Amino acid sequence: QVQLVESGGGLVQAGGSLTLSCAASGSTWMIDRIGWHRQAPGMQRELVATITSDVSTDYADSVKGRFTISRDNAKNTVYLQMNSMKPEDTAVYYCKGDSTRYSLRAYWGQGTQVTVSS
Numbered sequence: 001q002v003q004l005v006e007s008g009g010g011l012v013q014a015g016g017s018l019t020l021s022c023a024a025s026g027s028t029w030m031i032d033r034i035g036w037h038r039q040a041p042g043m044q045r046e047l048v049a050t051i052t053s054d055v056s057t058d059y060a061d062s063v064k065g066r067f068t069i070s071r072d073n074a075k076n077t078v079y080l081q082m083n084s085m086k087p088e089d090t091a092v093y094y095c096k097g098d099s100t101r102y103s104l105r106a107y108w109g110q111g112t113q114v115t116v117s118s
Contacts, residue, residue: 002026002107004095009112012085020080022095022109028076030099031107035069036080038091045094049080087118
């Protein structure tokens with residue numbers, strides 16, 4: 001099993017910055033891709049950014065150039081640095097870990113609220 005715990009959410013003004021953290025524990029060796037998804041009220045959950053075990057990254061078009069995903073393997077932690085934030089970035093942000101070669105499961109964190117005021 002893998003446990004994911006997000007932190008760092010909060011309220012920020014438009015144009016501001018925020019950094020989210022996702023701490024992984026348990027059988028983290030199973031995870032070969034980890035990233036962030038978000039869900040705004042009344043909307044479907046959408047992918048924000050992912051990073052693989054070989055540090056390959058992928059971003060949603062809406063956040064390219066503004067958000068940066070990174071990982072610290074020694075701390076089993078993934079970060080999402082969010083800059084130039086917009087009100088449309090307001091959502092609950094979830095950390096998701098994929099095990100595509102071992103358990104074939106997806107693991108989710110509980111989510112952290114991010115609110116961007118205009």
